[in-house]
Amino acid sequence: MELLRNHSLRPYNTLNVDATARYFARIRHVDQIGQALAAAPEAERILVLGGGSNVVFRSDFSGLVLKNEIRGIRIVRSDDAHVWIESRGGEEWQDLVDFSLEHDLGGLENLTRIPGSVGAAPVQNIGAYGVEIKDLLESVEAVDIRSGQVRTFSNSECRFGYRDSIFKHELKGLFFVTGIVIRLARQPEYHIEYGDIRKKLEEYGDQPLSPRLLERAISEIRAVKLPDPRELGNCGSFFKNCIVTPDDFERLRTSYPALPFFREHTGQIKIPSAWLIEQCGWKGWRSGDAAVYPQHALILVNYGAADGEQIYDLSERIIASVRDTFGLVLEREAQII
Known part of the structure; x- marks a missing residue:
């Protein structure tokens, strides 16, 4: 186990923002966790990092980053x-x-x-x-x-x-x-009721439904809607969808008859946050290199030189806008560091 100091985190977050970890260790075996802690006893904060696809580094990280590389x-x-x-x-x-x-x-x-x-x-x-x-x-x-x-x-x-x-x-x-x-x-129960899955499957003609065919359909749908983080910095869906009570939903639908929704098994209503954000005019919005993806309003992207603070500020503005317009408070999926 090698303990690295002042190590760049840009290669380890899909948003591609620049930040530095005071201490950084790749963990390939369980025993190396304790070794890393012993090598950096002054580290007060510890962050376990996986693929880095759900984190936003607002600034440098002053503690120890443990990069999970245990395989198998x-x-x-x-x-x-x-x-x-x-x-x-x-x-x-x-x-x-x-x-x-x-x-x-x-x-x-x-x-x-x-x-x-x-x-x-x-x-x-x-x-x-x-x-x-x-x-x-x-x-x-x-x-x-x-x-x-x-x-x-x-x-x-x-x-x-x-x-x-x-x-x-x-x-x-x-x-x-x-x-x-x-x-x-071995005999799966398929879930094809969401989004454009049925429509995509119809494009394949009479091919029998299988895990591979359904995976192909969803892969093709995602490729159209979501940017590849290897080509455009992003961390996937930045916000959760909104979950509201039936009463709150009916109140909203009175003002917004076209409001899309999914009914949860709990009886609550899920409202797509992408629709809310788009209605507030944010889809495709850009300031410098921090932007809302033009093809999907739930995705915040980094066109190259945006830092984590700029992405965070953009998310704050979107949250305020949706709250002021709909009375709903968006929650971030992305973890702010």
Whole structure:
């Protein structure tokens, strides 16, 4: 384990903003967590970094960054109906999706092309097109950063919510996710009711629906709507969608009859934040190199030289605008550092 000092974080965040970590260590084995802490005893703040696809560095980081690079994906159990896969936290999320497809297993296809690491997935409870990781996850293995003890969290112990988990609240910053176990079906239940999925599948003619075909459809949809962070700095959906009560929804729909929505199983109503932002005139807005993506108002982008503070300021202006117009308060998906 090598401890780096004053190390640039630009290569490690998909928003491509420049920032420096006072201390930086690549963690490829659990034992290296303790080694890094011992090598930087004066570091008061610790940040576990995965793929860097959900962070905004407003300034330099004065503490220790632990870059999760623990690798490995394997099948650990199977029966006639399901297969259990263990993935280490430093794997790219897409590599886990591809592994499942190579074994003709269903469940992850709706979550394809989500940038980031496996270790960050349960922290954020990543989701797309009607599926969240909580629907598939059996357990999370994590290391208590300070004590070094390994703990296994069951699905229920993770306290998953919409883009939320216990790791963003009571246990925020306290654990390093070393791996997860997911359960996938040999005969999957497909989720094709969201967005343009059905329309895209119709373009393929009479091809039988399969995990690979659905993954292809969603990949093509995402390619049109979302910028590739390798080509244009971004951290995916910057804001969560708004969840409101039925009464609040009816109040809004009186003023905005075209208001789009999805009804949650809880009875609450989900309103696409992209629509709210677009109605406020932000879609395609740009100041310097900080901008709102012209093809999707939920994406904030860096055209090259924007810093984290400029991106953060833009998000603050959007939040204020939506609040003043609709009376709704947007929540960021992106983690502000």
